[in-house]
Amino acid sequence: MDVIGSFALVLALLAAGYALVAGIIGIRTERPLIIKSARNAGLAIFPLVTLAVGSLVALFFENNFSIAYVVEHSNRALPTYYKFAALWAGQEGSLLFWSWLLSIFAFIALFSNRKKHPELMPYVGVILGGIQLFFLILNNFVASPFGLLGAISAAGVPHVVTLADGHGLTPLLQYSEMDIHPPMLYLGYTGCTVPFAFALAALLGRYPGEKWIHITRKWTMVGWAFLSVGILLGGHWAYQVLGWGGYWAWDPVENASLLPWITETAFLHSVMMQEKRGMMRVWNVWLVFITYMLSILGTTLTRSGVVSSVHAFAQSSIGSWFFSFLAIVLVVCLVAYWKNRDYLRTDNQLDSIVSRESSFLFNNLILLAACFAVLWGTLFPVLTEWVEGNKITVGPPFFNKVNIPIALFLLFLTGVGPLLAWRRTSLSSLKRNFAWPLGGGLVAGIVGFAFGDRDFYALVCLILCAFVTLTIFSEFFRGARVLSARSGANLLSSVGQLTMRNTRRYGGYIVHFGIVLIFIGISGQAFNQNVQSSMQVGSSMKIGPYTLVCQNLDAASNANYTAERATIEVFEGKRSLMMLFPERRFYLASQVTQTIVALHSSLAEDLYIVYAGRSPEDDTPVIHAYLNPLVRWIWLGGLVLVLGTVLALIPSRQPQIVLHAERESVPAGVPVSMVHGND
Amino acid sequence: MLKRAKLAALTVLFAVALVFMPAAHAQRDRAKALGAKIMCMCGGCSDAAGKCTHMGGAFAGPCETAQKELKEVDDRVSSGSSDDLVLQSFVQEYGPTVLISPPAKGFDLWAWLMPIVMLLAGALLASYVVLQWTRRSEVAPAARLSPDLLARARHQMGGENDD
Known part of the structure; x- marks a missing residue:
C-alpha cells in the first residue's frame, strides 16, 4: 500500500505542476485545448490524493509497523475509529489530509464551473494548481507519510525494520470529538483557498462584473461555517478532555484559528456593500487575500515552533517552507493588486452617516481591530525576543x-x-x-x-x-x-x-x-467557582449548593490503558442528585496519563469533576471540582x-430585488431587475 | 474567679481573632491573585502557577514547581512584601517570561498600546472615509429611483420591509 500511496502522490504532484504551467501557457496563448487539459489535470489531483489517503488509512488498519508514521501514531490496541484520527495526528499525515481536503474543494470548484465563466476559470485553475503544488511538494519531499522505518546493519547495509507494535495515538486525541474537530478546522482553513483563488483570478483576469464576488461569498460562507464548527468543537474538546475546567486558553494555535475566522466574518458583512452598492471593492479583495494568508499563518505557527503551544507538532524545518510560501502569496497579491488597481476603482458614495453602510464600515473596523489585537498578542513574544533578546509571556x-x-x-x-x-x-x-x-x-x-x-x-x-x-x-x-x-x-x-x-x-x-x-x-465565566480537596471513601467537599461525597475508589484496565476511578455522589441539601465517575487513565503504549472528566451539564451550570490523581505529598486521591455557569449556551x-x-x-424561494438606481425609465410591465438578496 | 478569668481570656482571644482573621483572609486572597499572575515554570505546561493542572503529568494539580512558586508567594506576602516586589523577585529569579502578561513599561508597553493605537487610527480613518463618501454624495447626488419603479419593486417584494 505504501508504494501505491507514494506513487499516487508523485502523480498528483505532476498533475498539479501541469495544471499550473499548462494553465499559464493556455491563458497567455489563448489556446482552449491547453486550457482544457490544464483543467483536467487539476481535476485529476483529487482522485490521486484520495488514493494516497486511502493507502495510508489501509496501512493503519493492517498495522503495518514498517511505516514510520504508522509506528508513531498507532498501535494494535488502538480502537478502530481512532485509526482514522491517526491520519491527522502527526505532521506528515495532517499535511496529506490538508492536501486531500484542498483537492476536494478544488475539484468541486473546477468541476461545478467547468461550463461557466470561461474567462475566469483558467485563472482559478492556475491558482488552485499552484497552491496544491506547494502542498504536494511537502507531501512528497519534506514530510512524506510513507517513509519506511529503517536501520543500518552492523555491515553498514541499510534495511527496513518492522516493529511488533506501534507507539500508539496520543491520548489527547483518543476522544470521539477528535474524529470531527480537526477535519472541521482543516475544512475551514482549506475552505479559504477557493474564495482566494476566485478573488485573485478576477483581479488577474480583470473579470468584468460582480459575479465573482457572489461565488466568493458563497464559498467563504462554507469555509466560515466549517471554521466556526471547528473552533467550537476545539473548545468543547478542550473543555471535556484537558481537565482544567475551561474551553479557551488564548493559546497561539487557538488564536491562529480565530484570525481567519474574524477576517472572514468581516468579509461576509462588507461584501454586501459591494453587492448592493458596488462599494469597497479594494477592501473586499484584500480581506479575502488576508484571510487566506492568515489561514496559512495559522498552520505555520502550529508547525514551525515559532511560538510555544500545547497544540504544536514536533518542531521541524517545515516552518521555513511555509514562511516562503506565505512570502510568495503576499508578493503575488501585491503585484496583482498594483497592476490591476484601476480595475477595482469605484466611486464610493454614502447618502448618510446614519446608514447600514456606515455600520458595516465600523463593524469591519472593530473586527479588524480584534484581529490585530489577537495577532499582536500572539506574535509579541517573538517580537520582544527579536528586539530585546528575551522572551516574555502574553497570556x-x-x-x-x-x-x-x-x-x-x-x-x-x-x-x-x-x-x-x-x-x-x-x-x-x-x-x-x-x-x-x-x-x-x-x-x-x-x-x-x-x-x-x-x-x-x-x-x-x-x-x-x-x-x-x-x-x-x-x-x-x-x-x-x-x-x-x-x-x-x-x-x-x-x-x-x-x-x-x-x-x-x-x-x-x-x-x-x-x-x-x-x-x-x-x-458565565465571571461566576466560575472551583475547589480542590483530598478525598477518601466517605469524605465530602462543598461547591456552590452541592455537596460531593466520595462513595468509592476503584481501578480498571484494558489493553489500551489502566484507570483509577472515583465514584462521587452529588447532593443538594440532603437530596441525592446523581453519581459522577471522574477517571484518570494511564495509556500503556504512549506512557501518558490523561484525565476523563465527569460532567453534569445543564442550561444553568456545569458541574465538572476531575480526578486529579494521587497527591504527591500524601498519596491520597485528589478531586478538583468546578462549577461553571452557562457553558452549555456556548454549544x-x-x-x-x-x-x-x-x-x-439555501437559495431563497423567490428572487429578491435589488433596487439599482437607474436614470432611465423602465417600460411598464417589465419586471424590475432581480439580481440578488437584500440583506 | 476562675470563671471570670476564663471568660476574659476567651474575650481576648475572640477580639484577636476578629482583628487578625480579615487580615489573614486578605493575605490569602492576595497570594491567590498573585499566583494567577505568574507562570508555572516547570517547562512541561503553559499554565499560571495558581491554575497549574499540569496536563499529561501524573498528578493533575499544581506540579512541584508550581507548588514551590506558590509557597514562595505565600511567604513573601506574609512577610509584608508589596505585589510589585513579589512579582519583581520572580522576574529576577526566572526572567520576564514568568509574568503571565507583559508589564506596562519599557518596550513591553507596546503590547498594550498598539491595539489601542490601531483601533483609534482605524476609527479616525473610517470616520474620514465616511465623511469623504458622504461629501461625494452631496456633490454628485445619487440617481433616484422613479416613483413608478419603486412602487413596482415594493409590490413584488410583497410588502416586505427592506430596512
Whole structure:
C-alpha cells in the first residue's frame, strides 16, 4: 500500500505542476485545448490524493509497523475509529489530509464551473494548481507519510525494520470529538483557498462584473461555517478532555484559528456593500487575500515552533517552507493588486452617516481591530525576543483585557446594524426601531443587577444580549406581521414564509442569535467557582449548593490503558442528585496519563469533576471540582449558528430585488431587475 | 474567679481573632491573585502557577514547581512584601517570561498600546472615509429611483420591509 500511496502522490504532484504551467501557457496563448487539459489535470489531483489517503488509512488498519508514521501514531490496541484520527495526528499525515481536503474543494470548484465563466476559470485553475503544488511538494519531499522505518546493519547495509507494535495515538486525541474537530478546522482553513483563488483570478483576469464576488461569498460562507464548527468543537474538546475546567486558553494555535475566522466574518458583512452598492471593492479583495494568508499563518505557527503551544507538532524545518510560501502569496497579491488597481476603482458614495453602510464600515473596523489585537498578542513574544533578546509571556489576562471591550462593542453593532436602513435612516425610524430593544436591554440589566450580577462586563453583556435578541425578534416580527396581514396566514407560518423568501437575510439573523447565545455562555465565566480537596471513601467537599461525597475508589484496565476511578455522589441539601465517575487513565503504549472528566451539564451550570490523581505529598486521591455557569449556551449557540449558516446558503424561494438606481425609465410591465438578496 | 478569668481570656482571644482573621483572609486572597499572575515554570505546561493542572503529568494539580512558586508567594506576602516586589523577585529569579502578561513599561508597553493605537487610527480613518463618501454624495447626488419603479419593486417584494 505504501508504494501505491507514494506513487499516487508523485502523480498528483505532476498533475498539479501541469495544471499550473499548462494553465499559464493556455491563458497567455489563448489556446482552449491547453486550457482544457490544464483543467483536467487539476481535476485529476483529487482522485490521486484520495488514493494516497486511502493507502495510508489501509496501512493503519493492517498495522503495518514498517511505516514510520504508522509506528508513531498507532498501535494494535488502538480502537478502530481512532485509526482514522491517526491520519491527522502527526505532521506528515495532517499535511496529506490538508492536501486531500484542498483537492476536494478544488475539484468541486473546477468541476461545478467547468461550463461557466470561461474567462475566469483558467485563472482559478492556475491558482488552485499552484497552491496544491506547494502542498504536494511537502507531501512528497519534506514530510512524506510513507517513509519506511529503517536501520543500518552492523555491515553498514541499510534495511527496513518492522516493529511488533506501534507507539500508539496520543491520548489527547483518543476522544470521539477528535474524529470531527480537526477535519472541521482543516475544512475551514482549506475552505479559504477557493474564495482566494476566485478573488485573485478576477483581479488577474480583470473579470468584468460582480459575479465573482457572489461565488466568493458563497464559498467563504462554507469555509466560515466549517471554521466556526471547528473552533467550537476545539473548545468543547478542550473543555471535556484537558481537565482544567475551561474551553479557551488564548493559546497561539487557538488564536491562529480565530484570525481567519474574524477576517472572514468581516468579509461576509462588507461584501454586501459591494453587492448592493458596488462599494469597497479594494477592501473586499484584500480581506479575502488576508484571510487566506492568515489561514496559512495559522498552520505555520502550529508547525514551525515559532511560538510555544500545547497544540504544536514536533518542531521541524517545515516552518521555513511555509514562511516562503506565505512570502510568495503576499508578493503575488501585491503585484496583482498594483497592476490591476484601476480595475477595482469605484466611486464610493454614502447618502448618510446614519446608514447600514456606515455600520458595516465600523463593524469591519472593530473586527479588524480584534484581529490585530489577537495577532499582536500572539506574535509579541517573538517580537520582544527579536528586539530585546528575551522572551516574555502574553497570556490570557492580556487577551481578555484587550478583547472583551472590543467584543462587546461588536455585539452592540450586531444589534444596531439590522435596525439601520440602507442609504439613509430617518430619525423617526431610528426612534421607532431602537426604543423597544434598548428598553428591553435596560430592563434585563436591572433584573440582572437585582439578582446579584455585579460583574461589570457580565452586566454589560447581559444588556447587549437582550438588546440584540430583541432587535432580531423585532425584525422577524415586523416582516411576518406584514406578510400575515397580506396573506391571512398566522404569524408563525408567516415567519417561516418570510425566512424562506430571504434566506440570506433571515439566516444571517439566526447566525447573530447564535452569537448572542455564545456571548451569554462566555459571560458565565465571571461566576466560575472551583475547589480542590483530598478525598477518601466517605469524605465530602462543598461547591456552590452541592455537596460531593466520595462513595468509592476503584481501578480498571484494558489493553489500551489502566484507570483509577472515583465514584462521587452529588447532593443538594440532603437530596441525592446523581453519581459522577471522574477517571484518570494511564495509556500503556504512549506512557501518558490523561484525565476523563465527569460532567453534569445543564442550561444553568456545569458541574465538572476531575480526578486529579494521587497527591504527591500524601498519596491520597485528589478531586478538583468546578462549577461553571452557562457553558452549555456556548454549544447551543454553535448549533444555532450552524443552522443559520445552512439556511443562508439555501437559495431563497423567490428572487429578491435589488433596487439599482437607474436614470432611465423602465417600460411598464417589465419586471424590475432581480439580481440578488437584500440583506 | 476562675470563671471570670476564663471568660476574659476567651474575650481576648475572640477580639484577636476578629482583628487578625480579615487580615489573614486578605493575605490569602492576595497570594491567590498573585499566583494567577505568574507562570508555572516547570517547562512541561503553559499554565499560571495558581491554575497549574499540569496536563499529561501524573498528578493533575499544581506540579512541584508550581507548588514551590506558590509557597514562595505565600511567604513573601506574609512577610509584608508589596505585589510589585513579589512579582519583581520572580522576574529576577526566572526572567520576564514568568509574568503571565507583559508589564506596562519599557518596550513591553507596546503590547498594550498598539491595539489601542490601531483601533483609534482605524476609527479616525473610517470616520474620514465616511465623511469623504458622504461629501461625494452631496456633490454628485445619487440617481433616484422613479416613483413608478419603486412602487413596482415594493409590490413584488410583497410588502416586505427592506430596512
